[in-house]
Amino acid sequence: YNYLCTLPLSIIYTYLHRKQQNAQHHTTLHCLADSLSGCLKTLILVPTPFEFSRENAKAKKLSEQPIMASHSPNLECRMYEARYPEVDMAVMIQVKNIADMGAYVSLLEYNNIEGMILFSELSRRRIRSVSSLIKVGRIEPVMVLRVDKEKGYIDLSKRRVSEEDIQACEERYNKSKLVHSIMRHVAETLGIDLEELYVNIGWPLYWKYGHAFEAFKIIVTDPDSVLNSLTREVKEIGPDGQEVTKVVPAVTEEVKDAL
Structure with a gap:
């Protein structure tokens, strides 16, 4: 018992995991949870010295391997930096539900926030x-009439969107959807929050190139010319104890390769 209490918990965990399926040749020792910092709760399987040194070596080898982050990345994010669309802007929506007064829709470019089209604004x-x-499920462009950012209300119109608005909205949405799928894939692959990736890469590319799609076309053949110019600010504590702001590259080699 005293010997077990002196061991690193990682070794004990590894041993229990390996031996829990083959416990018939071992004795059991019941111990209090707080005896091992509350981490072991029921019983400990006690091995022979030879077996334990073998498992100890395996545990040491495992501890030297890189640890994968347990954090699950948040893969939900709007496509643009603005959280809400502007009034008189055409946006792409999907109809979710038809109620007594109108239709509830999701704004696809703004992380599916809810909007409403009154029946009087259909035609x-x-x-x-x-x-x-x-119809429920239909995807189409509509015009933004009103936005209440405090209450989260967005009023939309189908009858006020022109053919030119429809064409421009569809073209923008198709580009944005492609950019979004690439960004989401990179975030999922590297275990990064999607919004963090947009803040450091996606939205700066929108500012610089008008649309990130244009930057992505260049990245295919010449990634360094686009990505090496992106920077971000980080705050650190200097030698004098004061907080200082440093400008560092926004894109790591890992992210660059994934893109």
């Missing part, structure tokens, strides 16, 4: 059948 003509104008 300039007299409405004979709502189902002929809007």
Whole structure:
């Protein structure tokens, strides 16, 4: 018992994991949870000295391997830096539900925040059948009428969006969707929050190139010319104990390779 209490917990965990399926040749020792910092709760399988030294060596080898982060990355994020669309802007929506007063929709470019299209905003003509104008699941451009950022209300119109607005919105959305899928794949592959990736890479590319899609086309053949110019600010404590701001590259080699 005293011997076990002196061991690193990582070694004990490794031993228990390896031996829990073959416990018939071992005696058991019940101990209090707080005897091992509350980490072992039921029983400990006690091995022979030879077996324990063998498992100890395996545990040491495992402890030298890189530890994978247990943090699950957040892969949900809007496509643009602005959290809400601007008034008189065409946005791509998907119809989620049809209620008594209108249709509830998700704004696909803004992380599926909710908006509403009143029935009076479906068509300039007299409405004979709502189902002929809007259906659950349909994806289409609409115009933003009002945005209440405090309450989260977004009023939309289908009848006020022009053909030119529809064409421009569809073109922008298709580019943004491609950029988003690449960013999401990189975030998932590297275990990075998607919004962090957008803050350091995606949104700066929107500022510089008008749309990140244009930057991504260049990255295919010449990634360094695009990615090496991106920087971010980090705060550190200097030798004098004061907080200082440093400018460092925004893109690591790992992220660059993934992109």
